[in-house]
Amino acid sequence: MLSSSFIWYTIIVVAVLSFLHGSTKKKKLPPGPRGVPILGHLHMIGKNPHQDLHRIAQKHGPIMYVQFGFVPHIIVSSPQAAEQFLKTYDLVFAGRPPHQASKYLSWDQRNIVFGTYGPYWRNMRKLCTLELLSSIKISSFQPMRREELGLLVEWLKHAALECVSVDLSAKVSSLTAEMSCRMVFGKKYEDKDIDERGFKVVIQEAIKLSAMPNLGDYFPFLGVLDLQGLTKRMKALSKVFDNFFEKVIDDHVRDGDQGRTKDIVDTMMSIMQSRDTEFQFDRRHVKAIMLDMLAASMDTAASTVEWILSELLKNPQVMKKVQKELEEVVSLDRMVEESDLESLEYLDMVVKETFRLHPVAPLLIPHYSLEDCTVDGYHIPKDARIIVNTFALGRDPNAWTDPEKFNPERFVGSSIDLRGQHFQLLPFGSGRRGCPGMQLGLIMVRFIVAQLVHCFDWKLPNNMLPSELDMTEEFGIVVARAEHLMAVPTYRLQKYST
Numbered sequence: 001m002l003s004s005s006f007i008w009y010t011i012i013v014v015a016v017l018s019f020l021h022g023s024t025k026k027k028k029l030p031p032g033p034r035g036v037p038i039l040g041h042l043h044m045i046g047k048n049p050h051q052d053l054h055r056i057a058q059k060h061g062p063i064m065y066v067q068f069g070f071v072p073h074i075i076v077s078s079p080q081a082a083e084q085f086l087k088t089y090d091l092v093f094a095g096r097p098p099h100q101a102s103k104y105l106s107w108d109q110r111n112i113v114f115g116t117y118g119p120y121w122r123n124m125r126k127l128c129t130l131e132l133l134s135s136i137k138i139s140s141f142q143p144m145r146r147e148e149l150g151l152l153v154e155w156l157k158h159a160a161l162e163c164v165s166v167d168l169s170a171k172v173s174s175l176t177a178e179m180s181c182r183m184v185f186g187k188k189y190e191d192k193d194i195d196e197r198g199f200k201v202v203i204q205e206a207i208k209l210s211a212m213p214n215l216g217d218y219f220p221f222l223g224v225l226d227l228q229g230l231t232k233r234m235k236a237l238s239k240v241f242d243n244f245f246e247k248v249i250d251d252h253v254r255d256g257d258q259g260r261t262k263d264i265v266d267t268m269m270s271i272m273q274s275r276d277t278e279f280q281f282d283r284r285h286v287k288a289i290m291l292d293m294l295a296a297s298m299d300t301a302a303s304t305v306e307w308i309l310s311e312l313l314k315n316p317q318v319m320k321k322v323q324k325e326l327e328e329v330v331s332l333d334r335m336v337e338e339s340d341l342e343s344l345e346y347l348d349m350v351v352k353e354t355f356r357l358h359p360v361a362p363l364l365i366p367h368y369s370l371e372d373c374t375v376d377g378y379h380i381p382k383d384a385r386i387i388v389n390t391f392a393l394g395r396d397p398n399a400w401t402d403p404e405k406f407n408p409e410r411f412v413g414s415s416i417d418l419r420g421q422h423f424q425l426l427p428f429g430s431g432r433r434g435c436p437g438m439q440l441g442l443i444m445v446r447f448i449v450a451q452l453v454h455c456f457d458w459k460l461p462n463n464m465l466p467s468e469l470d471m472t473e474e475f476g477i478v479v480a481r482a483e484h485l486m487a488v489p490t491y492r493l494q495k496y497s498t
Helices: 004-025 049-060 079-088 100-105 119-132 135-140 142-161 168-185 199-211 220-225 230-255 264-274 283-314 316-329 338-343 345-357 438-455
Strands: 063-068 071-076 373-375 378-380 385-388 456-459 486-491
Touching: 049 063, 049 071, 071 079, 079 373, 079 385, 100 199, 100 230, 119 264, 119 283, 135 142, 135 438, 142 168, 142 338, 142 438, 142 486, 168 199, 168 264, 168 283, 168 438, 199 230, 199 283, 230 264, 230 283, 264 283, 283 316, 283 345, 283 438, 283 456, 316 345, 316 438, 338 438, 345 438, 438 456
Parallel strands: 071 385
Antiparallel strands: 063 071, 373 378, 456 486
């Protein structure tokens, strides 16, 4: 039974929050749907929040106010509105909200993705951009990427001889995980080294927990009760990561670089031991950045490749155009090299069009209002969460003709790119909080897709028609296919060498 003191505490908290909410209402907030007491608008959100918010915003406008529990949210659903929040008032909205998952899974927000905006975060981002994700560092891993992708091609070549259907979702996920491990750790670890559940499963659980609606985030006074059991799961997962990353760091300290290519942990350990940084940098920061790098490079790249291959299988005429370009640029007597990618203009259009229709992080990571601000005549209160719905941006009929149609040719002669300067297409975000790993992500995605489409013809299994391919989404911080993508490969090169 609840104690009387707890009941009174709850009543006081609710009263204070209700008063504060009431005082905010006196100012002109953005329009939004009618909520219900306590829940606000939580009851309106289902399995795919990006789709639900897009649907609701079509009625209430591109800058929309909703409240999840006691927490105000501003939903941004047009390119013009996104430019205001991510460019005009970028500094005001550069924060990240308090978030229970980031507290436990990023060493109390010591990482880049969830880190609180301020001098520490700015220095950490600068370090990542200049040291960990520079063009020189990314290029140094090129032989490894070629080797890992060559192993997958060899495996698929044997599958093609047997004319069997392969699970492309699983194979691409394993490939990006192995590439990421070698870039970050310098080697591939066995699944058992991290946990009995396996490496990829643990990473995916962390991403899933980070996106899962948590009552403690929407009703802060309920956080201590852990009614959903999420905090318990996060603490357990945090311990798994902490133990594993300590082992990785100890391995690097013991082994040194041994003349091999310096991986990302090597670089971070050198920085930590040099004490040259303008801010505190210890093992906690190394571990937080390790998880950042793994989560960002594994699942986002894998899901993007999944969606590109899905659209190519659903649109065979587009697949043929990609293959024709590859034949002209690469020829059928060798595999694709990363140096070929800059010449593959049509492939770039396919990548852009897939990002438009299937942004893998459709709600980006929530921004946080650091102070009161007026945007387009509306009051945006301090501490509001700002959600930029890139799913909606890519379907804005004022920005795109036939927005529901997959049409890479829409980018012919277009200056629109993916770097955050064109607000109708923001797969990597924009402004201060734009993704620092964009260059690496694009290289991985384009290289994997180009190689798989160049080396193999693909068809759907069991005589399935392209129009019958299920494109249902499964929501998370990274949105993947709900069903794994299955396809039958046929080898098409004249000769083959890894």
